[in-house]
Amino acid sequence: MIKTALITGGASGLGYEFALLFAKDGYNLVLVDINAESLNTAQKKISDLYAIDVKLMTKDLSLINIASEIISELGDTHINALVNNAGFGVFGAFHEADWERQSAMLNLHVLTTSHLTKLVLIGMVERGEGKILNLSSLAAFEPGPLMALYYATKGYILSFSEAIANELKDTGVTVTALCPGPTKTLFQEAVASNSSENKIKFNMASAQKVAAYGYKSMMQGKSVAIPGFINKILAFMPRFIPRNMATSIVRKIQEKNRAV
Numbered sequence: 164m165i166k167t168a169l170i171t172g173g174a175s176g177l178g179y180e181f182a183l184l185f186a187k188d189g190y191n192l193v194l195v196d197i198n199a200e201s202l203n204t205a206q207k208k209i210s211d212l213y214a215i216d217v218k219l220m221t222k223d224l225s226l227i228n229i230a231s232e233i234i235s236e237l238g239d240t241h242i243n244a245l246v247n248n249a250g251f252g253v254f255g256a257f258h259e260a261d262w263e264r265q266s267a268m269l270n271l272h273v274l275t276t277s278h279l280t281k282l283v284l285i286g287m288v289e290r291g292e293g294k295i296l297n298l299s300s301l302a303a304f305e306p307g308p309l310m311a312l313y314y315a316t317k318g319y320i321l322s323f324s325e326a327i328a329n330e331l332k333d334t335g336v337t338v339t340a341l342c343p344g345p346t347k348t349l350f351q352e353a354v355a356s357n358s359s360e361n362k363i364k365f366n367m368a369s370a371q372k373v374a375a376y377g378y379k380s381m382m383q384g385k386s387v388a389i390p391g392f393i394n395k396i397l398a399f400m401p402r403f404i405p406r407n408m409a410t411s412i413v414r415k416i417q418e419k420n421r422a423v
Contacts, residue, residue: 165215169193169233169242169283171224171275172249174201177298177346180374181246186213190244195220195233224249225267230278241290244381245283247276247297247320252313265312272316277323284327284336291335296381297324301344301389304398306406308414317342321387328386337384341377344394346370 168185172178173194182192186209196202199221206217220236222229250272253264280295287293300314303321307314324340331338345367373390380388389395401409 165189165191166243167191167193167240168244168246169195169237170246170248171195171279173246174198174205176248177343177370177374177377178246178248179205180370181248181296181378182209182217183212184374184378185244186215186217189213189215191216191218193218193220193237193240193242195222195224196249197221197223224275225271227270227274228278230275230282233279234282241286242283243287243292244294245280245296246381247279247295249275250298252310254310256309257311268312269316272313273319276320280327280338284331287336288331288334293336294381294384295324295336295338296377297338297340298377299324299340299342301342301394301398303340303342305401305413306410307417308410309417314413325386337381337386339377339381339385340387341373341380342387342389342394342398343368343373343377344391344397346373 166189168182168190170178170181170185170192173182173192174196175198178194178196182194182205185192192209192215194202194205194217199219202219202221206219209215209217220233222233251268253260253268257265276297280297283293283295287295297320299321300317302310302314303317305314321340321342324338328338328340347367347369368391376390377388389398
């Protein structure tokens, strides 16, 4: 039986790279993204390469209860793999940044990710098989001044994913949190133009390599996947220094790159 993978933010960047990897392995695809034009482009490229079905959903994933709408439109389609990839960042001091943008990010990273995971998990557990990958970040391991909510939501995704991965042991379903460092994607365009996310050049990884690492880790059932030796060191460094020091270091990095 042909399996189906549901990928949010699937029109470009990491989402598109994940789509290619699933398509190569013979999965049918459901790609969800806010950008209809990019979705159509992605569908054509993938269909030219692989003989699979590619279903498109143009959705604003920051809307409340959008997960229910997606699952309802899928009907009887069984989702064998879910990649919660969609996301964006907001740069600036918490009290100064635009609340409409901040709340949309919270809804997407926390509510939609959690709700879509829950709705897909129900069928996966009943069938005794399934794989879920939630896109966290290296940012999950420390507080992030000037991107406070972004770092906090990525921390939520990591904690949430690890917890339910433990709950799902012996069910045939696995959950993986992918925690990449800086990656060359369209993410930067969704952050303010003066953001450090637009300026960091050191340790920058390609979307293809990050997706390949995450895909392999998901297929192996790993609960946490941190691509890159440097990133692994950076992820565990906050354990060995005071939290206020780690926070101050992140603040200085953000300010330095903002000034570039």
